[in-house]
Amino acid sequence: MAKKAEKAAKSANGTESSTGQNIALFWVLVLSGLGIVFVPPTMLVLIAGMIPSFVALLLNTDRSGSLAAMLAFNLAGIIPVIGILWERGHTFHEAFKILSDVYMWLAMLGGAGVAVFLAWAVPVIVFSTYELQARANLARLQKQRNKLIEEWGGQFVADMKEISQRQR
Amino acid sequence: MTVAEKIEMPTKSPTGDAGPLLGGRFRIDVSRRLVDMENGDNMVVQATDVQNPSAEYFAVISNPYSSFRLAMAQIMSEIHIPGMVDLMAHGKVQFSEIEACYVSVFEMPRGGRLYREGDAPLPEILVLDLVVSTVATCLLNLQKNGMTHRGIRADNLFVADNSQSEFLLGEAITMAPGSAQPAVYEPLECVMAHPMGRGDGSPSDDIYATGVLILHLVGGKLPAADLSPDEIYTKKLELGSFAALTEGMSLSTRVSDVLAGTLHDDPKRRWDAETLLHWREAIGDTPRRGRGDRHAFGKILFQSEEYSAPRVLAHAMTRKSKAALELIENGKLAKWVKSALRDEDAATKIEQIQASANSSRGDKRFDTAAVAQAVRLLDPDGIFWYRNVAFGRGALGPLLLWAFQNDDAEMKKDLMELLETALLQTVSVEETRSSKGRQLEWVPESALTRCYDYMRRKRDVGYGLERCLYELNPKTPCLSPLVLGSHVRNVPEFIEIAEKKLAASNGQGNPFDRHSAAFITSKAKGLDKYLRMLAASAPGTSANALAQIKLFAKLQAAAHPGPLPGFCRWMEETQKPVLAKIRSRLRREVVSQKFQEAKKSGNLAAILKETDIERQLAEDTHEYEIALATSAESERIAAYLEGASEQRRQDAAHYGIWITSVLAITTLVTSMTISALYFLG
Numbered sequence: 072m073a074k075k076a077e078k079a080a081k082s083a084n085g086t087e088s089s090t091g092q093n094i095a096l097f098w099v100l101v102l103s104g105l106g107i108v109f110v111p112p113t114m115l116v117l118i119a120g121m122i123p124s125f126v127a128l129l130l131n132t133d134r135s136g137s138l139a140a141m142l143a144f145n146l147a148g149i150i151p152v153i154g155i156l157w158e159r160g161h162t163f164h165e166a167f168k169i170l171s172d173v174y175m176w177l178a179m180l181g182g183a184g185v186a187v188f189l190a191w192a193v194p195v196i197v198f199s200t201y202e203l204q205a206r207a208n209l210a211r212l213q214k215q216r217n218k219l220i221e222e223w224g225g226q227f228v229a230d231m232k233e234i235s236q237r238q239r
Numbered sequence: 240m241t242v243a244e245k246i247e248m249p250t251k252s253p254t255g256d257a258g259p260l261l262g263g264r265f266r267i268d269v270s271r272r273l274v275d276m277e278n279g280d281n282m283v284v285q286a287t288d289v290q291n292p293s294a295e296y297f298a299v300i301s302n303p304y305s306s307f308r309l310a311m312a313q314i315m316s317e318i319h320i321p322g323m324v325d326l327m328a329h330g331k332v333q334f335s336e337i338e339a340c341y342v343s344v345f346e347m348p349r350g351g352r353l354y355r356e357g358d359a360p361l362p363e364i365l366v367l368d369l370v371v372s373t374v375a376t377c378l379l380n381l382q383k384n385g386m387t388h389r390g391i392r393a394d395n396l397f398v399a400d401n402s403q404s405e406f407l408l409g410e411a412i413t414m415a416p417g418s419a420q421p422a423v424y425e426p427l428e429c430v431m432a433h434p435m436g437r438g439d440g441s442p443s444d445d446i447y448a449t450g451v452l453i454l455h456l457v458g459g460k461l462p463a464a465d466l467s468p469d470e471i472y473t474k475k476l477e478l479g480s481f482a483a484l485t486e487g488m489s490l491s492t493r494v495s496d497v498l499a500g501t502l503h504d505d506p507k508r509r510w511d512a513e514t515l516l517h518w519r520e521a522i523g524d525t526p527r528r529g530r531g532d533r534h535a536f537g538k539i540l541f542q543s544e545e546y547s548a549p550r551v552l553a554h555a556m557t558r559k560s561k562a563a564l565e566l567i568e569n570g571k572l573a574k575w576v577k578s579a580l581r582d583e584d585a586a587t588k589i590e591q592i593q594a595s596a597n598s599s600r601g602d603k604r605f606d607t608a609a610v611a612q613a614v615r616l617l618d619p620d621g622i623f624w625y626r627n628v629a630f631g632r633g634a635l636g637p638l639l640l641w642a643f644q645n646d647d648a649e650m651k652k653d654l655m656e657l658l659e660t661a662l663l664q665t666v667s668v669e670e671t672r673s674s675k676g677r678q679l680e681w682v683p684e685s686a687l688t689r690c691y692d693y694m695r696r697k698r699d700v701g702y703g704l705e706r707c708l709y710e711l712n713p714k715t716p717c718l719s720p721l722v723l724g725s726h727v728r729n730v731p732e733f734i735e736i737a738e739k740k741l742a743a744s745n746g747q748g749n750p751f752d753r754h755s756a757a758f759i760t761s762k763a764k765g766l767d768k769y770l771r772m773l774a775a776s777a778p779g780t781s782a783n784a785l786a787q788i789k790l791f792a793k794l795q796a797a798a799h800p801g802p803l804p805g806f807c808r809w810m811e812e813t814q815k816p817v818l819a820k821i822r823s824r825l826r827r828e829v830v831s832q833k834f835q836e837a838k839k840s841g842n843l844a845a846i847l848k849e850t851d852i853e854r855q856l857a858e859d860t861h862e863y864e865i866a867l868a869t870s871a872e873s874e875r876i877a878a879y880l881e882g883a884s885e886q887r888r889q890d891a892a893h894y895g896i897w898i899t900s901v902l903a904i905t906t907l908v909t910s911m912t913i914s915a916l917y918f919l920g
Contacts, residue, residue, distance in 0.1 A: 136896035143903035147910035154918035182906070189902060194895025201887040205880045212873040212880075219866050223822050227863075231870050238871075 112166035116156055119170055120149035123183035141186040148182025262328045264289055265344040267298045269334070275352075278395075278419045280644075281305055286344045288327075295347035296327060299413045300340045303716050303723060304644035306415035306435070306637040307341060311386050315412065318384065322377030323408045324348060324397065331726050337739050339726040341716070348407045350398025353456075360459030363494060367518070370396065370456065371497070373406040374449050375516035382442045382512050389416035389440055391448035392424050393455045415637035416440065421461060422468035423484065424448045427504050427531075429631050430472045431554070432622040435641035436630025438680070443506040446515060450501030451484065458488055476551050479531040480504050496522035504529030506620075537579035541566055549580060553617035556610060557624045563610045568596050572613060585616045608662045615666060623666070626653040632667075632680040636711035643708060643718065655704050659694040663687050686710055699774040701766070705757035719755035721748050730763045734791075734799040738806055746808025751787045759794065766790060781817040785852065788813060792843035802841020810843060817852055821859045830855055 106114040124145045127138055152175050159165045169175045220227055258267045271285035280302035288294045301307055315326040329343040353370070354361060361370075374391060381388055390411030399405035417437030422430050426447040429437045454462050462484040463471050474483040480502040490498070497518050500510040503526070514521045532548035539546050542562050546552040556563035566572045570593055577586035596609040611625050622629045628650055630638045635654075642650040657663065664687050670677045671684075690707040697703035709715060717727040725736040737750040751759075756773075760766050769790040776782035788810050795803055811834065821827045830850050837849035 136900045140896070140899045140903035143900075143907040147903070147907040150907075150910045150914045151917075154914040158918055182910075185906075186899070186903060189899045190896065192895075193898045193902075194892040197895045197898070198888050198891030201891050202884070205883070205887065209877055209880050212877045215873055216870055219870050222824055223863060223866055224824060226822060227866065227870070230867060231874070234867060234871055235874065 110161070112156060112161050112163050113153055115163070115166045116153055116169060117149060120152060120179035121145055123180060127183075137186075137190045140190055141183060144182040144186035144189075145179070146182070148179045152178055259332050259334055260289070261286075261298070261330055261332050261342050261344055265296060265298065265328055267300070267332055267342055267344075269300070273297055279305065279414050281413050285347075295349060296344050297347050299343045299345070299410065300332075301343070301413050302644075303340075303718060303726065304640050305413060306418075306640060306712065307343075307714060308412040308416065308439075309714050312343065312412045314384050314386060318380075320377055320380045320384075322373040322380070322406070323388075324410050326410065326412065329412075331728070337725050337736055340724075341726055343410070343413055345410050348397030348409075349400050350403055352394060353396045353398050353406055354393045356394070356461065358459070361456045363457055363491060366453055366456045367493060367497065369404075369406055371449070371453065371518060372516060374408060374452070375512050375518075377408050378442065378445050378449070378512035379516060381445070387416065387439050387442055388445045389437070389448075390414075390419060391445055391452055392420055393452055393461070395419070396452070415634070415640075417444070418637070420448065422471050423461065423463045423466075424451045426506065427472070427475055427480065427550070428506065428620050429622055430468060430475070431624075432629050432631050432634070433638055433641070436622070436628070436634040436638035438631025438634035440631065441506065442512060443509045446501050446509055446511065447480070449515065450480075450498050453494065453501070454484055454488075454498060457490070457494055472554065473551070475504070476532040476548060476554070479529040481528040483531075493522060496526055499528045500526035502529060503527070504531055535575070535579035536581070537575065539566075539571065539575040539579065547579070549576075549617040550621065553614045553621065556614050556617070557629070560607060560610045560626075563613065564596065564606050567593050567609055567613050576616070588616055589613055604656060604660055607656075608660055611662060612666065619670075623663075625657045625662070628653045628657070632670075632677070633682055635663075635682050636708075636715075639704070639708050640712055640715060643705075651704060654707075655694065655697065658687075658690045658704070658707055659697070661691055664691065682711060696774070699770065700751070700753055700778075701756040701760040701770045701773065703753065703757070705753045706761060709757050709761040713761075717755060717758040719750075719752050719758065721750055721752070721755060727758075729798075730759055730794055731798040733759065733762075734794060734803070734806075738799075738803050740805070741809045742805030746805065746810075746812045748809065750791065750806070750809060759790075763794065763797070766793070769793070779816065781820045781856075784813045784817050788843060788847065792847055795843050803843065804838075804841045806843060807838045807841055807846065810846065811838065814852070817856070820856060822863050823859050826855060826859055 103114065106117070121142075124138075124142050127141045152169060155175070156165055156169055159169075258269055260266055266287045266289055268285045268287065269282075273283040273285060276283040276297055282300040282302075284298050284300060286296040286298035288296060312326060312329050315323075316329065319325060325346040327344040327346060330341070331339055332342040333339045374396075378388065388408065388411050391408060395409035395411070397407045397409055399407045415435045415437070416439045417425065417429065418434045420434070420437070424447075425432075425437065426444055429440060429444065432438070451462060463474070466474065471483070477483070478486070481499055484502065485495070485498065497515075500518070500521060501515065503509040508527070508529075510518075510521065510526070532550040535547050535549065537547070539552065541552060541555055542559055544555070546555065556566070567589065570590070573586050573589040573593055576582050576589055580586075592609050592612050596606065599605045607626055611623070614624050615621075622631055628638065638650075639654060641647070642654060663682075664684060667681045667684050667687060671681060689710055693702045693706040693710065694704070708718075714728070716725075717723075717733055721740055722733060722736045725732075727733045727736050733755065737748075737755075741748050741750065749755075760770060769786050772786035772789070773783060776786060791806060791810075795806070814834070818827055818830060821830060830852065833850050834846060837846040840846070
């Protein structure tokens with residue numbers, strides 16, 4: 072019964088998530104369509120710059136947070152490039168010129184690179200912090216226990232053992 | 240080794256040559272022992288009067304287990320009893336700081352003993368003219384003062400001076416009444432009683448003893464010396480005392496007549512002291528001789544023997560109690576008493592016993608009680624019998640003392656059983672209801688009831704047979720091993736002596752053994768609360784130790800307000816299990832320090848107040864539980880932390896992604912803002 076309810080809840084969540092994704096995809100397609108029609112050079116640079124995000128999307132790592140970070144960092148790197156494109160005159164020629172500039176690629180892919188680095192490094196750093204914290208806590212507990220044994224004597228250890236055995 | 244053998248009687252004077260003084264006047268010289276004068280466990284030494292050094296006295300140093308006849312001593316110290324050694328003084332004498340005994344000083348009969356066993360018979364004229372008149376005069380005076388001698392025998396008769404013209408009866412107050420008497424000197428009523436259980440008896444018992452004394456002196460040997468008490472009793476019952484004791488002796492008519500009057504088996508028909516004093520007139524009407532036990536109109540078969548005398552049957556029944564019970568249960572005894580003895584009342588009572596015995600088959604105590612009651616009905620004037628003990632109605636106390644002195648386990652068991660049942664109360668009430676005069680013979684009913692109550696809590700300290708001992712012997716000093724030999728009569732003295740002993744032994748010793756507990760609780764009031772606490776805790780436990788300490792703190796406050804360093808040392812020793820119960824090392828140290836500080840005051844109550852041990856124990860227990868709970872929780876958390884590495888990894892991953900996302904969004908917004916400002920601005 073409980074399993075059934077869990078399954079139902081999962082499926083409900085899945086449905087909600089896919090609906091949300093569909094809506095987002097719909098707007099992305101609409102905006103992309105509109106972009107291709109009205110600002111094709113921008114769309115060219117954008118699609119080329121977003122390749123790392125598309126790759127991440129295709130790899131389907133099941134880590135929506137990482138994907139979002141990748142998209143955001145990637146986009147953060149592309150926006151100045153698009154600004155340059157618009158500043159130089161928003162043409163295919165300029166777009167291709169920009170796409171042939173290695174620094175422009177560095178700017179666009181650098182954002183994705185930073186995203187990849189952060190997605191790997193931040194959890195490691197947080198885990199290390201957690202581990203240090205846990206060890207400190209263990210040391211504090213051990214110290215407290217030693218103090219109690221010193222205060223209450225050998226009988227305390229025996230009683231503790233008994234309590235532990237009873238709990239098991 | 241018995242307890243009595245362990246008692247050390249004083250052997251030397253504390254101040255060298257000069258011994259201690261009794262009443263500031265009589266010097267007790269323990270180095271000059273008069274073994275010849277000794278009887279029982281008491282020690283006899285020479286005494287001198289510091290006011291009159293030429294006078295000669297002897298002092299009886301009482302064994303703590305001796306039954307001292309205080310009432311008689313008080314009368315004797317006030318009045319002179321002619322024909323008896325004078326009691327000059329009596330009281331507690333301190334032989335050393337802790338050694339003390341009860342001492343009685345008597346006038347020394349300078350002529351020594353009148354007769355010693357093995358001496359030639361005394362001339363009849365001497366015996367009848369001098370001895371009889373001396374004894375009769377003495378008895379007459381004793382009787383006037385409501386006393387009995389109970390020590391009239393050949394070796395207790397002295398020559399007052401060297402002229403051999405005046406005789407004196409020896410003392411009879413430093414021992415249980417009749418306890419030194421050979422069985423033959425005792426009349427039928429108490430011959431079978433335990434020597435210590437003969438009781439004060441009646442003046443006629445002294446007359447009887449005088450008769451045997453005459454026979455002893457005139458005959459030159461102890462009558463019936465070759466017979467056991469059992470044989471003497473049986474022979475006296477069968478033949479009558481006169482015939483039994485004079486068998487084979489050639490006596491003059493005068494002596495025979497005097498003996499017939501004094502040895503009559505019926506106390507009512509026996510001469511009194513007045514008649515004895517004027518025996519020459521009394522023998523004018525030749526006195527009738529006693530015929531032993533009365534004879535029934537028919538016989539009863541018991542254990543293949545036919546009996547026609549109730550006392551003889553009663554005696555046989557005490558020897559074969561199982562068969563006696565059968566005789567009661569099958570109704571033959573009641574029938575015989577009714578038809579052959581013609582005693583309707585006794586027969587009805589035996590029928591009632593029979594009915595009760597039949598309805599409670601198998602209960603050994605009830606069976607014994609049934610036999611005891613039947614025996615009493617057959618021999619109403621005889622001793623009280625129960626299993627292996629037999630005693631006069633008022634002599635339970637001295638008997639109990641003897642049982643403790645000799646550590647007689649069997650007797651103690653029998654007495655315990657007897658006091659546990661309400662048999663004594665039942666018999667006492669029944670006898671005193673039928674005859675008011677018998678009330679004086681009995682141990683007071685209130686005392687019996689209290690003993691019954693004490694025996695109901697016999698396992699608890701302060702109760703049991705020891706408490707009965709002090710209830711039935713209110714003048715007996717405390718017999719606790721700690722203070723034995725110090726003649727402790729009350730709680731202040733107990734505290735004082737125990738303090739000295741404990742101080743000398745550095746607190747090693749037990750001031751609250753079963754004897755001291757019974758003694759203290761019998762002398763002091765308001766200790767029930769502590770006794771209940773003691774009863775509720777097993778010996779050796781901290782609760783028990785604490786209850787003991789509290790009890791002595793109360794006693795100190797009430798009876799000995801001064802400092803008690805010895806008791807404080809004992810408290811320190813006793814409190815060890817209590818302190819050991821404090822689990823916290825720190826608290827234990829604090830309490831010990833407080834104890835050491837408070838110990839200096841020598842006040843147990845102050846120590847208890849300062850250390851506040853009960854609150855400390857309660858707090859310690861509470862804190863221990865908290866510590867255990869804390870430790871258990873710590874352990875649980877530690878175990879969780881040690882095993883939750885993977886969980887932390889997952890958490891770190893989630894949190895890391897969240898941080899990355901936040902950074903990403905922030906970067907995106909920043910990028911958009913800067914780009915907008917740069918390119919559009």
